[in-house]
Amino acid sequence: MLVTGASRFFGGDTVARLTADPAVERVVAVDTRMPDRDLTRRLGRAEFVRADIRNPLIRKVIDANQVDTVVHSAMLSRPPSSGGRAVMKDFNVLGTMQLVAACQKAPSVRRVVVRSSSAVYGCSAKDPARFTEEMSARTPPRGEYARDLIEVEGYVRGLARRRPDIATAILRFPPIVGPRLAGRGVRYPRSPITPTIFGRDPRLQLLHEEDGIAALVHAARHAPGGTFNVAGDGALALSQAIRRAGRIAIPVPYAAFRTVGRSLMGPVMREFTVEQIDYFHFGCGLDTTRMRSELGFQPRWTTVQAFDDFVGGAALRPVIDPRWIDTAETKLLGLIGAGAGATDE
Structure with missing residues (x-):
């Protein structure tokens, strides 16, 4: 097997899981940068090759190692500090x-797995409650990452047409959260004062970081060809997420969300991509029927459990303890019930 992006979070952890499986004979880990000392240790028996997938010489790596499965996890979700948008798209x-x-020309390749994102569905007021894999964006995505992934998926589907003997699987992940990604993943609820868009309460569907890695490993071993939404069960309204994190929500008009919001949240929101802005405006739900029935994968964490684990990993100190709100709501409902009973009498 060959895994791209092996010096990054998803690629490195996918390699570590695959090398721990005795049924996997060889793993070739590829990236443009060397892994750090800790990751090198966790890569185990994997053979690291410093190579750039943008270079046609990547075919030599595939041919020389008789690679049968390629896991492409190396995607940039935002422009790097050096090079900007041009480097990201490149x-x-x-x-x-x-x-x-390279995979198309390599006779040894039998499976290709690509990590994609629900960002390809876009986010708009016209969206359905849940997107199935056959659906496309109702409004063309504005974000650079989403537009890149639409092109990426087009290349993968082209490979499936030209080489039907290769099982080409596209995994579309929603926002991924977890304790290890707490400092670089969904950072929105980290600010004590959390701006929201007035009149909107989007429904969020998330995936735990461990389930994201497990899905890539499972797909590398068993995935049939096709596109699969991979997400945790259930959904979480943004208002519920803010409450569970013990934050204080401040509704602001959409026009002020990116100005006043950035002032309130500092660097957390200044780093927002267009996809994140749209996501916290409209949300995005995914139908995961195909994930279970065809891919044969079942996440361990629900959306709510994944978010709670993220909150714990981020060590967020509640501004308002959610237990106080629960107690107040219970008392208020009790008073309302008592008042209604007195009226009936």
Whole structure:
């Protein structure tokens, strides 16, 4: 097997899981940068190759190692500090194009797994409650990451048409949360004062970081061809998420969300991508029927459990203890019930 992005979070952990499986004969870990000391230890028996998937020479790596399965997890969700948007698009789109071309020409390749995102569905007021894999964005996505992934998925589907003997699987992940991603994943609820869009309470569907890694590992071993939404069960309204994190919500008009909101939240919101702004405006729900019936994968964490584990990992100190709110609500409901009973009498 060959895994791209092996020096990054998802690629590195996927390699570590695969090398721990005695049924996996060899794992070739590929990235443009060397893994740190801790990751090198966790990569185990994997063979690390410093290579750039944008270079056609990636085919030599695949051919020389007789790779049968390729897991492409190396996607940039935001422009890097050096190079900006041009480097991001070059890495995501050109890199995938070169990798797909190498897989198409390699007779040993039998399975290709690509990590994608629910960002390809966009976010708008016209969206259905849940997107199935056959649906497309009702409003074209504005974000650069989403537009890159739409092109990436197009290359992968082209590979499936030209090489029907290769099982090409696209895994679309929603926002991923967890204790290890607490400092770099969904940072929105970290601020004590959390601005929201007035009149909106989007429903969020999340995936735990461990389930994201497990899905990639499962797909590398068993995935059939096709596109699969991979997400935790259930959903969480933004207001519920803010409450569970012990934050204070401040509704503001949408026009002020990116100005007043950034002032309130400082660097947390200044780093927001267009996809994140839209997500916390409209939300996005995914139908995961195919994930269970065809991919054969079942996440261990629900959306609520994943979010709670993220809150614990981020060590958020509640501004308002949610237990106080629960107690107040219980007392208020009790008073309302008592008042209604007195009126009936």
